[in-house]
Amino acid sequence: MIIPAFDFLEGKAVRLHQGNYLEKKFYDIDLYQNLINYKKQGVKIIHLVDLNGTKNIKNRQLNLLKDIISYTNIPIQIGGGIRTEKDINMLFKLGFKRVVIGSSAITNQIEVKKWLRIYGSNKIVLALDVKIINNIKKISINGWLQDTNFTLEEIIDIFSSENLKHVLCTDISKDGTLSGPNITLYKEIVKKFKNIKFQASGGVSTLSDIISLKQTRVNSIIIGRSLLEKKFTIKEALKCWQKE
Template identity: 30%
Template sequence: MIFPAIDLKAGQSVRLYQGDFDQTTVVNADPVAQARTVNAAGLQQLHVVDLDGAKDGQPQNYATIAAIRKAFTGLMELGGGIRSFELAQRYLTLGIDRLILGSVALTQPALVKRLLAEYGPERIVIGIDGQDGYVAINGWFEQSQTKMSQLMRDMVQAGARHFIVTDVARDGTLRGPNIGLYLQLKEKCPEANLIASGGVRNLSDVQLLQASGFQDVIIGKALAAGKVTLPALAEVDG
């Protein structure tokens, strides 16, 4: 599946450069309308991140997220600042299909295990963001000493199946995806489904990822920059 991305900051759709809040570009002042264009192009998946929530550790764009969910038809996954069982329940009750748990996979593994046991691996997705092979947390403001591969192994043992893997150094740069990283992680955790995120430049990158065994891809900056179109992505969506 190909997931167009909508990153929310102060109610607007934006793109960051390498996760830097000081390097923000507004993509669309109306993210609800943006979500509708994804549907109109024939795509039925959407990746949404509450950037403010990831930074602050609590939801900051809830009303906008609710409006997107109401407007969008299809699978919607959401991440950013989901750090309690109660908030996870609230979002799932809202109709979010899949929750992305990032920082808490490292800092609150018991919470992630509880959510996986309650809702299963199709509704609870693990987000592993990192640089130089090590996990970054709290909106990428902190670099941990835990290897991405170790966190993935731990979460597989906890029952997780889907992992969104982002190379922070590639995100928002249009430098191409870090396929080498994905292949290394897949070799160490063959049972995991890796969802590629960060650095995708064009349709050729998507096709290269698919040919390398990674069918699920998240695309943000390339869409915002006009390097690829939604209809073109719909044609190769698998």
């Protein structure tokens, strides 16, 4: 499916270039109107990132998150600095459908395994962001500032024992660039991990990119900047996905 994405920093919609807070672009959008339109067009889920929360969990944009939940009944998956069971319980209580876990999947694996057991694999999305060198998919964490020695495949294997289902995989070099997605990456991982529902993220700029990604058999495509900059409409994107 197509998953529209909104990143928020200081209460405003924003896109970062390859995760760099110094290279950001704010967008003047009517979020409420966007959500009404998405609902009307048949969007099944929204992806939301609290970039303030990512940098510092004490600065989570709670009032904004509450407002967004009150705007729409489209299910929303939320990411950004989710580190504890308390964070997860609070976000589910607010009404979010899924939580997106990033750095903790590397730094706190015992806890994340426990969360998969407690909440169920439908409620947890692992966000695994990779830098690819010589086809080795090394995971980066903490806003992509810290490289790790874990590969994408190793982490998926580690959590497969807990019935991991949803993985949001981003090629960092593509994020926020509109330079086209890494089709080879998604072909490889979809073929290797048949039980995982992959969400592809990064680089989508044309309807042709959607067609190419659908052909890799990823479950979903997360689209942020292209929709914000009106490279195509949500209606066109959804039609393209369904047709393909």
